Amino acid sequence: MSIDAKLDQVLRRHEELAARLADPALAGSADFVRLSREFSSLDDLAGAVRRRQALTRELDDARRLAREAGQDAEMRALAEDEIAALASEAAALDRAVRLMLLPRDEADDRSAILEIRAGTGGDEAALFAADLYRMYQRFAQEMGWRMTLMQASDSDLGGFREVVAEIEGAGVYGRMKFESGVHRVQRVPETEAQGRIHTSAATVAVLPEAEEVDVAIDTGDLKIDVFRASGAGGQHVNTTDSAVRITHLPTGLVVVQQDERSQHKNRAKALKILRARLFEQARDQASEARAAERRGLVGSGDRSERIRTYNFPQNRVTDHRIGLTLYKLDKVIAGEAVGELIEALITEDQAARLAMLDDEAAA
Numbered sequence: 001m002s003i004d005a006k007l008d009q010v011l012r013r014h015e016e017l018a019a020r021l022a023d024p025a026l027a028g029s030a031d032f033v034r035l036s037r038e039f040s041s042l043d044d045l046a047g048a049v050r051r052r053q054a055l056t057r058e059l060d061d062a063r064r065l066a067r068e069a070g071q072d073a074e075m076r077a078l079a080e081d082e083i084a085a086l087a088s089e090a091a092a093l094d095r096a097v098r099l100m101l102l103p104r105d106e107a108d109d110r111s112a113i114l115e116i117r118a119g120t121g122g123d124e125a126a127l128f129a130a131d132l133y134r135m136y137q138r139f140a141q142e143m144g145w146r147m148t149l150m151q152a153s154d155s156d157l158g159g160f161r162e163v164v165a166e167i168e169g170a171g172v173y174g175r176m177k178f179e180s181g182v183h184r185v186q187r188v189p190e191t192e193a194q195g196r197i198h199t200s201a202a203t204v205a206v207l208p209e210a211e212e213v214d215v216a217i218d219t220g221d222l223k224i225d226v227f228r229a230s231g232a233g234g235q236h237v238n239t240t241d242s243a244v245r246i247t248h249l250p251t252g253l254v255v256v257q258q259d260e261r262s263q264h265k266n267r268a269k270a271l272k273i274l275r276a277r278l279f280e281q282a283r284d285q286a287s288e289a290r291a292a293e294r295r296g297l298v299g300s301g302d303r304s305e306r307i308r309t310y311n312f313p314q315n316r317v318t319d320h321r322i323g324l325t326l327y328k329l330d331k332v333i334a335g336e337a338v339g340e341l342i343e344a345l346i347t348e349d350q351a352a353r354l355a356m357l358d359d360e361a362a363a
Contacts, residue, residue, distance in 0.1 A: 003357075006101055007049045014039070014046040037106060043101040052097055057144045062086060102353045107208035107283070108174030113276040114147075114165045114206055118155070119182065120198025124189040126159030128310075129202040131333055132183060133163050136176075139337025145169030150269050151257055157190070164273060166209065173208040178321075178345040180206045181305045187312035197313060201306075209272075210279030217275065223247040224267070229258040246270045253277055308341075317341070322348045 017039040026032045063081045069076035116132050118125035140147040151164040167176065184201045192198060230242040243258030244266040255277075257270035309318045310329055317332050318325045324344050331337035 003098065003101065007052075007097070010042060011049055011100075014042045015020055015277065017042065018193065041104065041106060041109075048093060048097050048100060052090070052093055055086055055093065059086045059090065061082065098354055098357060099350055102350070102357060103179075105174070108177075109171055110173045111166065111168040111209040111275060112176050112206050113150075113209055114167055114174040114176070114284075115162070115204070116160065117162045117203045117205075118160065119146055119201035119203050121185075121198065123155055123157045123159065124185075124198055125200040125202055126155035126161050127157060127190070128159070128200050129161070129163065129182075130159040130183045130228055131158060131185075132202055132204065133165070135333050135335050135338055136165075136167070138180075139338045140167050140169075142339070143169065143172075143175075144333060145172055149259070150273065160201075166272070168209075173206065175342055175346070176206045177208075178307075179204050180347070181307035183308050183310065184306060185310045185312070187310075207276040207280045210275040215275045215278050215282070217248075217271070217278070217284065221249050223249060242266060244270050244273055248274060248278065251278065253281075319345065321345070 017035055020026065021032065021035055021039060026035070062079050066076055066079035066083065069079055114136060116129045118129045121128070137147050146168040148166045148168070149163070150166055151162070153161040153163070155161050181202055182201050184199060186197055186199050189198050189200075210315055223246070225245040225247075226241040227243050228241055242261055242263045243256070244263060245254065245256045246267070247254050253274060255270040255274045257266040257273070260266045260269065303338070305322055307319065309316075309320070310333065311317070312329060314327070315329045316325060316327050317329045319341055322344060324341065326332065326337065326340065328337050332341065
């Protein structure tokens with residue numbers, strides 16, 4: 001299908017959605033929520049397409065004026081200046097429209113659940129997991145997002161064996177999703193007396209936050225156990241059954257939450273994490289084509305895939321998916337330059353998908 005045909009299709013769908021959403025019978029329903037999201041996702045593209053159509057008409061008028069100017073040099077110069085300005089705007093708008101035409105993950109606009117787990121490397125891996133957590137925490141602050149710790153399992157030396165956080169804000173998942181995978185670190189551990197460089201790893205998973213309308217959880221499918229919290233946490237530890245373990249029987253997924261003093265709050269947090277994991281599982285099962293496409297671009301987001309190496313002795317960070325190396329690891333790990341890596345991944349992803357779009361249009 002040509003790009004122009006796709007754009008006509010977008011306009012028709014946008015108008016159809018506007019008409020359906022105006023139906024009072026739809027208000028408050030799950031369909032209304034779903035269609036509203038689709039309408040909103042098409043809004044910018046539909047507006048750009050209409051502006052593109054208007055620019056085409058304005059360019060035609062300006063070119064006709066230039067032709068009709070005859071010997072009037074001043075009139076012709078004005079028309080040519082307008083043609084140049086309109087053509088420049090049209091070129092920029094054309095690229096923007098092509099980008100918006102790319103198949104879009106509707107979850108990109110959502111908040112996200114960030115999970116970091118220490119991998120190979122023992123205590124050093126746990127310390128690196130804590131470094132990654134702080135890196136994303138600072139990046140979230142820089143982006144104006146809100147990051148809230150949901151669950152943590154501390155190591156003996158102050159690292160994290162596992163840590164889960166919620167990152168709230170517009171477009172969090174769309175910017176963070178390429179962070180999923182294995183992050184490898186090369187450095188001299190604090191516990192190494194010989195000064196030798198060790199290699200350790202931590203696994204990052206970024207999940208789009210799910211709402212109740214996305215995942216219906218049948219309480220009959222849940223096994224909920226309560227027990228006394230263990231580890232750091234204050235006087236409430238081992239005095240009340242505040243910790244919660246939820247097992248989703250159909251899938252075997254297990255979430256343990258014990259960071260809050262309240263059993264009710266722990267249960268709510270555990271359900272939020274479970275819902276996100278079930279949502280991502282359903283998306284993976286339903287979108288094999290999307291997963292295959294991402295593998296062909298900047299990586300699958302599979303948490304078993306090694307995506308990045310942080311080499312402290314050389315102050316170097318390398319993203320293996322796009323072959324990008326930055327010699328500013330200190331700024332990356334401080335959260336100041338991690339945005340450069342993320343922007344490069346997004347740009348590479350867009351370029352590869354634009355090439356695919358052009359190939360499809362030419363076929």
